[in-house]
Each structure stands twice: as C-alpha cells, then as structure tokens.
Amino acid sequence: MGMNKSNLERSVSSVGSQKTRSLALGEKAFNIANYSFFILFMLLCVYPFYYIFINTISDNTLSARGQIMFWPEGIHFNNYLQVLQIPNIYHALLISLLRTLLGTLLTVLVSGFLGFMMTQRKMWLRRFVYRYFITTMYVSGGIIPIYLLYNQLGLLDNFLVYIIPGMVSAFNLILVKTYVESSVPDELQESAEMDGAGIGVVFFRIVLPLMMPILATLAIFSAVGQWNSFMDTVLYVTKDDLHTLQYVLYRYLSQATALANAVNSGSMAAEDVGTSVQTAQSIKLTVTMIVVIPIFMVYPFFQRFFVKGIMIGAVKG
Template identity: 75%
Template sequence: MVDTVNQKKKISLPFKKKTIAKEQLSRGEKIFNAVNTFFFLLFTFVCAYPFYYIFINTISDNKLSAAGKILFLPKGIHFENYLKIFEIPNISSAFTISIARTLIGTALTVLCCAFLGFMMTQTKMTGRKFVYRFFVTTMYVSAGTIPVYILFTQLGLLDNFLVYIIPGMVSAYNMVLVKTYCESSIPASLQESAEIDGAGILTVFFKVVLPLMVPILATLAIFTAVGQWNNFMDTVLYVTREDLHTLQYVLYRYLTQATALANEVNSGNMAADQIAANAQTAQSVKLTVTMCVVLPIFAIYPFFQRFFVKGITIGAVKG
C-alpha cells in the first residue's frame, strides 16, 4: 500500500523544467549577418537618395543647385519653385483632369479586366480559346498611330474626356494576370456551389469571385493608376482643348518653355533686368516638375504595397 502511494507521488511530481541555452551564432554567421545588413542598407540608400537629392535641390538656392553644390544638405531654403508651379495657367483644371482620369480610368480598367479574365476561365463559354488568343495577339500587333487617330476621329473621341478612359479599359496583359490568378487561387467548387444555389454568372462574379481577387485587383490598380497619371502623349495627339489638358502635359509645356528661356539667357539674348527677374533655372524647373509628378504616386503606393507582391507573383506563375 505504501509503495502504491509513493508511486502516485512520484507520478504527480512535476517535471523539472529544462533550461534551453540560447543558440550561439558562429563567427561565419555573424559575418554573414553583418555583410547582409550592410548590403541592404546600401541598397536602400541607393534607391532613396535620388528622390532625396531631387527634393533638397528644389528647395535650395537655384544658382547653387545649377552649379551642382547641393549634394546632401539644402542651402538657401525657399519654396518659390513650387509656388511658381501653382502660377502656371490652367494648372488647377489640369490637376483636376489628371485626378479624374486616374480615378475613373483605374476603376473601369480594373473592373473590365477582372471580368474579362474571369470569363476566360469559363470552359462553357463558346469560342473562349479564340477570344483569349485574339486578345493576347494585341500585345504583339499594333495598328499604329495614324489608324488609331482615324478611328478616334470616327468615334468622336478627339477633344473628348473619354479619350483618356475608353482606349485603356481593356488590357490583354491585365486580363492574363487575372485569368491566371483565378485558375491558381480560386477553387472552381465555389462557383459550382453558387450555381447549384441558382446564382447566375454576374452574381458569381460580383458576390463570390470579385471579393477574393483583392491582391490581383490591387496590382492592376497600381499598374493602371501609374500609367494614367504619367501619360501625356494622348493629350498631345488627341486633345487641343485647354480645359482638357492633363497635369503632365501642362508641366511638360512649362518645362519646355523654361528650357527655351534658359537657352536665351545662356546665349545672351536677354537683358540684364530680365535675367535678374528669372530666378529659376532650367534644372530647378526640371527637378520641381519631377517632384510634382512623383509625389502623388508615393502617396498612394504604401496602401497597395502589401497586396502588390502577392498579386503579381501569383498572376505570373503561368499564362
């Protein structure tokens, strides 16, 4: 009886906690971590410094900036370069047009490409392979500028805000990304279950598939938004109305005028009072325009970055 009690006591005794010593890194591992950290810090500096350089030169004395004396710290800080940008004629309307085309164009492009890519996964669709190959062919074959101009003329898109929206609503590349994402990440059983419950193709797309496409949709949104915001060639080719000019085109004209003015200064064709009145240099205008163009993209990219890598990786597995 005593032995039985002793056995129970032995069983009920708590196990001794084993102290696990922290693993010591070897000398080679420490050297590797140090070199790795140094490399990534250097890489970060190489990526970030050009933007920092541009910014400090836009707020520094223009003469010092033109002489190449602003490298790490700003000197003679002022914000006249940015104030000059806001004095450009039609700059407010151009900014509004650029924002409108970016928001509307991005939303419609993402929606159309998402639906088209989803439809390319439907095996029941008649002529699906032909349609898919037809769209992919457009990635390699283009009609050219003149036929496109004639087509836009017949469609009434010249001097029309829709010329910024309609031509880019469908992209074969974006369609391929969505198609691949649907095939690799969204189980077909979800659509089958919805169809058994009586859901149609539009219900399946908007209520079942679309909410699961967030990573690839964010990727498409980044691609499209950057393209819409930076594009100004469509303004050059198809738009003559000043109230439809985009911010990129207005800044491009401003940069061209500033460069021409700087050439006149260098050639001695301007009077001394005109030269004194022209505080800006060609380089200060270029750098300020660059910052105005890049800042909006910097502002929105962090909100989409966490989806970007996953979306583009999954969408690029196969075509």
C-alpha cells in the same frame, strides 16, 4: 568503461557546442552582410529622389552649378510657388485626378471581369477570344489608324479618350486569368451555381472579393500609367479645358528651357532674370517632384497587395 563513456559524451558535447558557436557566428556574419547590402541598396534607391527634392528647395544658382549634393543651401520654396501659379494648372490637376480615378476603377473592373471570363470553359469561343487579346500585345495598327479610329468613334477632344482605350489590356488579362486559375477554387463557383447563382452573382459576390491582391496590382499599374500619361493629350486633344497636369507642366518646361537658353546666349541679361526666377534645371526637378509625389502617397497603401498579387498570379498549381 564508465569513464570512457563519460569522456566520449563530453567530447561529443564539446564538438556540438563548437559547431553551434560556429553556426551562430556564421549566421551573424551573414545577417550583417545581408542587412548592409539591403541598406546600401535602399540608400541608392532613395538618394535620387532626395537629390531632386533638396535641389528644388535650394538656391537655383547653386543647383544649376551642381553644388547641391547632400544637403540643401539657401532654402526657399519659390520653385513650387511659381509652378503652382501656372495658368489653368488647377483645372489640369482636376482633369488628371479624374482620369486617374475613373480610368483606374474601370480598368480594374473590366480587366477583372474579362480575366475571370477567360477561365470559364463553357464560354463560347473562349480560346479564340483569349488568343485574340494576346495578339494585340505584339501587333498594332500604328498611330495613324488609331487616330482615324478615334475620330470615327468621336473620341477626339473627348474626355473619354483618356478612359476607354486603357480599359482592356492583354497584360492585365493574363495576370487576372492566371491568378483566378491558381488561387480561386472551382468548387466555389460550382456550389454557387448549384444554388442558382448566375455568372454576374458568382463574379461580384464570390470571385471578386478573393481577387483583391491582383486587382490592387492592376490598380497600381493603371494609376501610374494614367497619372504619368500626356502623349494621348498631345495626339488626341486640342481643347485647353481637357489638358492634363502633365501636359501643362510639359509646356511650361519647354518655355523655361527657352528662357534659360536666352540667358545663356546673352540675348537677355542675367540681372534682368534675377536669381529668384527658375532655371531650366530647377523647372525640371520641381516638375518631377510634383508629378511623383502623388504616386509616393498612394503606393504604400497598395504595396502589400501588389507583392502578394504578383507572386500568387505568377505561380500556378
């Protein structure tokens, strides 16, 4: 009887160890496949930017022929040096930096406060105001009415045309409202109000510090939008001293394309242009890198807040 029991225990132990080894092998296989997939996905995401960069520092003739694929050839930095010699580019860079910093700061503050107010049940006509903002996501007056409105408000050829229109967004309002309702306990505000705190004190001293993840998310959205925007310059600004970096580079890109077309049509000899002069493709790629680099530098600092803000703001309860 004792022998049968020990044999049974050994057989059970053997089966358990086999299952453990099988599970360990399966887990290792899954991890290998998982890591391989994400490494491949990462390479697919990184390669386009790597491709653009190596083409901006390679021989422009080889780049125009599509011969630069994996590593640079004939390395030089003339493309960047020539782009940085564009007239008024540094002033345009200053305008872009100012509109990005001020626009992002005010958008975050205004959207944060309005989103918080949309959670206040005692706010007069709260539901109507919130639905009014949501309606603007689907209904727009069009470019001409907006242009006439900006003209009446004195925003044409005014730096504030870059700041004021983007301060309030229905999408940002939804994100903040959902985040506050799901992540900020009502008891905090109630206890503060019992101590005599007003709505401003509650927002800036209690709620605002708890909203950092969603505010960082809004900051990323706003900063990227402000930095990349140039159509508002095209439509509403004629003064040269208010042109943004993206608009100046856009004009320069158009001129470079015309130059390349002149060479290809034979109206200008290739020897007259020279291999050191940028081609249309080198202009496009260099401009792309100059515009993208600042966002690359800022995004890693906000990434962890971005992920947390989106996830928490998307789940209620």
